[in-house]
Amino acid sequence: AQSVTQLDSHVSVSEGTPVLLRCNYSSSYSPSLFWYVQHPNKGLQLLLKYTSAATLVKGINGFEAEFKKSETSFHLTKPSAHMSDAAEYFCVVSDPGGNNRLAFGKGNQVVVIP
C-alpha cells in the first residue's frame, strides 16, 4: 500500500523568500507523484506531476519538485513566494498497479507574510 508523509501542517513564509514543502512517500511500485494545490473556496488544482521521466519537474506558478528515489522524497520548491501562493498543498502518490488510486498527504497550509 502506498502512503505519503507531509510534516508541518502549517508553514509560514515571507513574501519574496523561498518556499520548501517536504514530502516523503512509500510505495510498492514505481509510483507517479503529484502536487495539488487548493486555494480558498476552490477545487484541487494540479501543480505538477512526476511519471518516471525527468526527475526535476516544473509546474505552474513557478513551482518545481525533484523526485529522489534513494530518499523516497518529492519536495516542492519555489524560489520566491508570492501572496497568491497562500493555499493548502497536497503531495499525492498513485500506484499504477492500484488502479491509479490516489493516496494523499495531510496537506501543508501555507501562509505568506507580507
Place this chain on the structure above:
Amino acid sequence: EAGVTQFPSHSVIEKGQTVTLRCDPISGHDNLYWYRRVMGKEIKFLLHFVKESKQDESGMPNNRFLAERTGGTYSTLKVQPAELEDSGVYFCASSQAGAAFFGQGTRLTVV
C-alpha cells in the same frame, strides 16, 4: 473545455435525512473517483468507476453510502441515512490516461 463539476457546492441536512451528491466528469474520461475529507483529516479514497462499472469500492465507509454511474457519464453518491460523522468535503475526480482532475467539492454538514 468544462472541468469536473459537482452539485451542490454546500448541503446542510439533519441526521437521518438523505442526501445525493452529483459529479459530472470531464467528457470522455472513463475513470471517475470519489474522495472525502473529514474535518482535520487527510483526503481519503472512497471508490473508483471505470465507465459504469465499480472498479474499487474498498474505501466506502459503510452501506449507508451508495454510488452509481449510470451510462458511464455522471455519477451520484447517496448517503442514507446521514449521520453526524458523514460531515466533510466530498471530492470527485476524473481521468483518462493521465493525472486526475478534481471538482470543487461538496461540503456536507450533518446536524
